[in-house]
Amino acid sequence: MAKRKVQRRARKVLGEDPVALVWCELGQPIPTPPKEVHRAAGKGRLKPGHHWLLYVGGVVFFFVLVPMVLVGKLADMLGQTSYGGEGTTRRAARSVGHQANDPTSGVFDGDWNLTAGQLLLRWYGHSPNPKRLVMLARDRVCVAASPRRSMSPTTADDFRTVAEFSFDEARVEAEAGQPRGFATFRLRFADGSWLELRRLAEPEDADHFLRTVST
Incomplete structure (x- = not known):
């Protein structure tokens, strides 16, 4: 389970105690976007950095x-x-x-111009580390990342917000009781786009997160 300093950092970032949080990753590499789309988004990196x-x-x-x-x-x-x-x-x-290269193959909906696609285009521009912290507040979903290449999800306390959505703009879709190591959830955006996340870290955090979003 995330240690107290992670919880304190989450409280500072959100301005309140998180309802639930979990470290997670994309399940597959980011598909190659069209050149013009990538260029318009600033030609950011599409692969994680390595230690x-x-x-x-x-x-x-x-x-x-x-x-x-x-x-x-x-x-x-x-x-x-x-x-x-x-x-x-x-x-x-x-x-x-x-x-x-199939955009619908467990990564996102496939439309680079919608919210999920635009978020993917900037995914590794915020951090070279593949892990992202998804936090639920009372009225919004916050996606955060640590700037470090290598970090531990139990102790990382230097993460910062990279995207934030009200519940009118995004919601989390998931089922409780998924097998550990295989659990997934989706961020579903108001424009119909979606992003799938998996490799949920810390079993207690993952179980609590999935129970929370499935109720």
Whole structure:
């Protein structure tokens, strides 16, 4: 559960005690927007930033582990037929690419000009960290983020508001009792657009949040 300093920060940001709060993330990468739409929104980043240790791990993986695996498999690969492999690979790549670029595939409604799409275009401009804190006050929904690349949802107390909506402008849609680790909810905006969020952190906060919005 979020520690007291997180609760204090939430109270300061909202000006009142939060009714419920939860750290969450987008379930999938942001789809690639049309160039003109991205340009009009300021050409902000569409991918999260990563901690430097991740880059070190990537270097080790690609320059040490991958060559070792390739050397070990080379003899077997040379002796196997590749009939049908190329076509299968292309079809799989097309399928994955289609899913990754399908705006309705568990990210948002697909219209970049509406509220959810505009929020996505600026998602990582507010913070390179993928986590966002969604807080419910008595009369509004507040989305906040920590400016740090790496943070803990239980202790981060430097988050700030990146978007705020009255209940006339947005509402949260979710079901209570969802399996931990698979729970999702949607921000549904007055213009009909929606944004889906998942990877809810801190089980107690997540359960309380889902119970609150489902009543």
